[in-house]
Amino acid sequence: MSNDLIRALEGALQKDRVLTKASELRCYAYDATAAEAGRVPDVVVLPTSTDEVARVVRIARDAGAPVYPRGAGTGLSGGAIPARGGIVLSTAGMDAVLELDVENQCAIVQPGVVIQRLNDMAAGHGLMYPPDPGSVAVATMGGSIAECAGGLRGLKYGVTKHYVTGLEVVLADGQVVRLGGKTTKNVTGYDLVGLFVGSEGTLGVITEATVRLVPVPEARATMTAVFARSSDASRTVAAIMAGRVIPATLEFIDATTLRLVEEYTHAGLPTDAAALLLIEVDGPPEAVVREADFVERVCREHGGEVERAADDEARESLWAARRAAYPALARQSRGTIVEDASVPRSRVPEMLTAIEDIARHHGLTIATVGHAGDGNLHPTVLVDPDDAQLMERAHAAVSEIFRAALDLGGTLSGEHGIGSAKAPYLGWALGEGGLDLTRRIKAALDPQGILNPGKFIG
């Protein structure tokens, strides 16, 4: 990277918002993706306004330099890794909630706002922003919109794309466009907002977003059900859905995860159990009681051992096993590859069997938790990044998991995105036609290929 480019960036931003020291650059070489090698960028910029973002992109455009937009760097598909060197553009410092419009139940935020912070502010008005990825306490609005993050409430509340109604985006040529707005309905032209949600920074840099908020449910009920056979848990999920009850949370925890969580927490979890379901229903109090009673009955009818929380404290203890899942896995291995292949809900049992077979075949420990209600599973391969032979087997297993999900009518990624980690497999899911259309969209919006190159396609 030429000194001219860095000087130009220093001219466009305050000098201390341009990082060039080796120790600083190294801290932007990675994101939370275990299996993706880092790459040290040439320079990091910390813009504080849309105008500054546009200036950076124009400088990059003129120099033909890559630009990697970055939020909190907590993504799980390598989306924020500067794969080919160049400029990392961190929006973490643009973290103002510009407007909380209680009457219209929406908020306008800068991209660096942490999701949890928006939720904390909205809670003061009885509102919430439902998308809740596991990284909700640290992930930014910009990053989660670029990745179209999901979360535990996806089944009932949908995912990020269902909440974004307006965007301000800096395009690859440095132009600033404002798309959509506060209205719930909007069919004025192409769905350009939708185009950028989940585009992973390959089409533009999100500099502002308008998102819908919804009322916080009045009441909720939480229970866990432990099953001796995994198939009983799956049949329970099907029966709950057949009863036209949509839980806010319907989490599946497999036997391997239960064993690892128990080894870590010694919380007294049944280690001989094959599966545990964590179920939460929410809504008006009367409906919650009715639905919770129904869910409890269904669980018992399918052989589930049910524990229902009487109060908030009991709720927390029921959630403990799910919350401990990731720490338990993280502490018992030197690395974790967390995948997120999704299948139609009815194919979850087959997918679970496929994952078990793949783990056995490759001699790997794969622990699976998942959002059973929406078919989004998180098979997590326990790895050691320093063990090349183990990593090779893990990568082979991961690609077989992708194949299995696609064969079951599912998809590569439910909520983590493609990034660099799944880029080699994108064609499997999209087909030649889909891949070609994707390339044409990319070429139309970013003909030089300067925005997040090495991700998705290109």
Next chain:
Amino acid sequence: MSADRPPDVLQAIRLVADAVAICNRCGNCQAVCPVYAETRTEPGVARGRVQLAAAILKGDLPVDRETAAAFSTCTTCMACEEECPSGVPVVDIVAAVRAQVVETRGLPWLKRAVFGGVKRPGILRAAADAAARLQGAAFKPAPDRELRRLRFPYGLAARRAYPPLAAHPFEHAAATPSRAGRGDSRSDGPRVLLFPGCMVTYVYPGIGHAAVEVLERGGAEVVTPPEAACCGVPLEAHGDRAGATALARLQLDQLEGLEFDALVAACPTCASSFVHRYPRLLAGEPRYAARAQALAARSYDVTSYLVDELHVSPPAGRLETTVTYHDPCHLARGLGVTRQPRELLTGIPGVRLSEMREPSRCCGGAGSFSLTHQELSLAIGARKAADIVATGAEVVATSCPGCRMQLADVLAQAGDSRPVVHTVELLAAAGRPGAGPATRLASTPGRYARA
């Protein structure tokens, strides 16, 4: 990229190689790091620092001034360690890199001079005495209370308001090697060695006198070490592990042969030195390892000792006031003590506890960090000040002299004048006659008048 030293000479940092390897880079530390909340940059958070340590270990990053600077902005508040799903011992890693910097490059001359004095208690005392006499020339009185502002505007230093050094440092009966003098009325109670530490000795002797008062009221006989000497944390914080280890030995030597049942400190950083740091620093030294372990087993923070060991009764007097309590990092996370100070405070008749938001969030004081990184320290402290003000409490209590100094400063910066006290000061005041809490807090504790 090339390193200025081959990795095989990286002794200090090699000790934490396994700890570095377990970081999953999930970034959850961002949620709780007080420094990241201000900088919003990756070098200012545990994940970034751990990855830098990994790069140094691989030989990809030199151990130079720039790297040292990246590791200087950690307050060692341990919030990230509590949050970390993988259990990465971040503070150990930060300490190891700081030690590596010193191992590789040596101490800067100023720190060498300062730490050289700290390592010899006689010199430390003489310097503090001189400073106490001369401080009128260097400080100008701040508008409120006991705080003073630095008179010479050393850059941002002009913005900090610090309490004056005490005209009379904390002193109490020094322990004698045997229990010879113990024929008196208190012979039934335990003999407590109160370790005052630098902050209590030279800045807040009132905390020391209050600690003596409440310990004695609880039935203990209180003695102090023969010489005031630093616990060594400030040295270790700047990477001077050899100096810190020398002080650990000095402390053990000084206490050798003294008879006491428990060592108690009113400064959680000092207390955690005896509980955690010395056994670790001296683990490889046959002459000291076992003694450090044995001493660790009977070392306590003063609030936990009062509650869990002495089982003190509530004071006789009443204090009609609302108190909010700030948890010091090294007490809450370092020693796991959060319940005991609250029990002591709410045990005082008339005291109502009004909890602040995130009471265990770092106040930004962090020892010398408040001087070396004033802007960051003040920004972190400003959030704490706002949280305190929002409680509407009349009095702020904490259990650390360092936190007390920082809280008093940042509240003063925010134009707020509510008193900040150590838990034992409030407890001692409640046992004294007097009108309101303010007058009783101001009343002279012990034998030495406050400046």
